[in-house]
Amino acid sequence: MSRLQVSEILPKELRVREREKAETLMCLFCRTELEGILMDNQNINDVAVIGVDLKEEHTEAPRAYVVPAPGVKRDEAAAAEIIKWMDGKVAYYKKLRGGVRFVDEIPKSAAGKILRRVLKDMAREEEKSGKAKL
Secondary structure (H helix, E strand, O other): OOOOOHHHHOOHHHOOOHHHEEEEOOEEEEHHHHHHHHOOOOOEEEEEEEEEEEOOOOEEEEEEEEEEOOOOOOOHHHHHHHHHHHHOOOOHHHOOOOOEEEOOOOOEOOOOOEOHHHHHHHHHHHHHHOOOOO
């Protein structure tokens, strides 16, 4: 018996490159889809989404790294507002359960692609230090 790949059972218009997907609760979320939804928020200038490990849930969840619009505070209340805004637009497994982190700029290559490995390294360092950076 052969195993089916997820891309084999999805309709063609729903297929996404493997590196753009992350698994959470046996469901897939597409980082670029979440970034597109977040860019509709007027308080966000730029955003990148990565998957972070949630040890208490034994899964990977989306976390947003956000460059806020001018005049927007970088505090827990602003992060909670973004999460609440997003919760009404996506399914449970796509919610930002990994949190929201504010950054000055999203790391990008010379071609303009988001350097997710740099964000992953930031997440690992944050986990090692044991404190959240807002």
